[in-house]
Amino acid sequence: MAQRTVLVVLFDDVQSLDVTGPMEVFAGAEKHTPGAYRVRTASLTGRPLRTSSGLTVVPDGTLADAPAPHTLLVPGGQGTRRPAPHLVDWVRAHGPGAERLVSVCTGAILLAEAGLLDGRRATTHWAYCESFARDHPAVRVEADPIYVRDGHVATSAGVTCGIDLALALVEDDLGRDAALAVARHLVVFLRRPGNQAQFSAQLAAQTARREPLRDVQQWITEHPGADLSVDALAARARLSPRHFARAFRAETGATPGRYVDRVRLEHARRLLEDTPDGVEEISRASGYGTPEAMRRAFVKALGTSPAEYRRRFRTAPAR
Known part of the structure; x- marks a missing residue:
């Protein structure tokens, strides 16, 4: 050698x-x-x-x-x-x-x-x-x-x-x-793939100053498959939907919907990268509901379908 x-x-x-x-x-x-x-x-x-x-x-x-x-x-x-x-x-x-x-x-x-x-x-x-x-x-x-x-x-x-x-x-x-x-x-990961984002969804947004909003951010991260509508998140923060949406954007720099989109996309990418789960199962676990909804989200954000994303990831030489 x-x-x-x-x-x-x-x-x-x-x-x-x-x-x-x-x-x-x-x-x-x-x-x-x-x-x-x-x-x-x-x-x-x-x-x-x-x-x-x-x-x-x-x-x-x-x-x-x-x-x-x-x-x-x-x-x-x-x-x-x-x-x-x-x-x-x-x-x-x-x-x-x-x-x-x-x-x-x-x-x-x-x-x-x-x-x-x-x-x-x-x-x-x-x-x-x-x-x-x-x-x-x-x-x-x-x-x-x-x-x-x-x-x-x-x-x-x-x-x-x-x-x-x-x-x-x-x-x-x-x-x-x-x-x-x-x-x-x-004491590091063997492989963070090259196509992994520099920022997680949490780092890409600011951390809210107020505790109820920080708790909601954490809840979103831990429960991407849950009901994450503005109404549901506002109720968790004990704020009116209008007040919640305005405060969330002011303190994190992202609308609730945009933040949820980032978390769900990141969760789905990780499951595609690290598990053998099927696209239908991953779409439910990530909060998309259907494979078609997840496909549209992937094409919009990444320019590729979930199946193609997984194929590229697993065949990339950077592994």
Whole structure:
């Protein structure tokens, strides 16, 4: 088995977890399968640098002297918003030579600045997706997934998503058992699929300030198949339907109906991903009532049917 060199690019104001998260995954895989990976870090100068959290990191050496990588990994952080021109030049010159090009969080911005994402699908931290798409119109930015793979190029969303992507790469390289062993050691999920949303429905909305409304949010999450009409939810909050709808939107940023739609869609996606249950059973459990109602919701939100969604998920290489 050929050893894969993973080269992590470092720069001032890099996000430390973008660096250490994937490095821990690859280092753990090396312990599980000796000879699988050689992980190295490098910067323009090779001198110690400070991460965005204030942690000082000492690179293994300079980018000029770095070994030709199998996997070139570019982390994110504040430093990607004002990258040194020489760093962009180095990535532009050496990125195409890597067998696998990977970014974590806003590291995708650096890849885009180097022209390596033109015409490709990519993602980054949710907070920067809009500006990323505006500044780099040649990149097809996908704001929802936690990571996106387009050929030999893989980009991940914010911070901890780099761990998910690294585990997916280890699973590709060494198999599920190796990735599972690393995930267990790090006490993380083996596989959050790349098409999983960056935000759950609860995180996508604000948390209500008032306790009755927070309780209703929790009830919706725990009972997606229940009667979640405005009247029923208002009664649970002990408010009039009109008052409830107005207060819920003011405190969460979403109408009750929109919030319920998000929760039900997320619940149905998880059941399609993680269970063998049939579409009819899942449609009832998720509150859609009929397979046709769930199909319409999936087509509207995701552009695909539940059956096709499950097929794509279970055949995707990102597993």
